[in-house]
Amino acid sequence: MADLTAHHVGITVADLDAATEFYQSVFDCDRLAEFSVDGDAFATGVDIENASAEFVHLDLGSVRLELVAYDPAGDDRSPAALNDAGATHLGVEVDDVDDFYDSLPASVETLSPPQTTATGTKICFLRDPAGTLIEVLNPNADSS
Structure with missing residues (x-):
């Protein structure tokens, strides 16, 4: 292979x-x-x-x-929710999710403020202008 x-x-x-x-x-x-x-x-x-x-x-x-x-452009579709089958998202790792979140323009749609999951990963989801989900994360947040 x-x-x-x-x-x-x-x-x-x-x-x-x-x-x-x-x-x-x-x-x-x-x-x-x-x-x-x-x-x-x-x-x-x-x-x-x-x-x-x-x-x-x-x-x-x-x-x-x-x-x-x-x-030709395709049909518009409703923005996906993360639990929709086939839903996709882009994951982008940053050093500090809180700083990243605080730097976002007010016009950027977020799903929630930063959260720390049970695995210690800090996450924040936002949407681009077309509604695509973007996960901003730091998987090592609990060791910072």
Whole structure:
């Protein structure tokens, strides 16, 4: 079997500029790439007739975040709850969840203030402009 290396986590967005601005301002991450893809091979590969897409890749430290806006756009869906089957979220580790939470602009929707779980992990969930769940965590909070 070949060695596996994770390349990116992808999030489909309706407004690429707004999503990029959100992730860059909230997580202070650099833009790695910006590009477009279209053509028959792409449309066939993603199984969307006549698809094209605009992409932005952002550096979230140990993972590349891929934001993608498709044409044609898909249907809007209600934001997932964490206990919905198939619900997905992005996890981002920070040194201090409380400091991160305190630095968030008032416009950022959070599910609750930071909480420490039974495992000693400090967590805080927020939503990006499209409603995607983001877990901000420090798994070593109990040893700080």
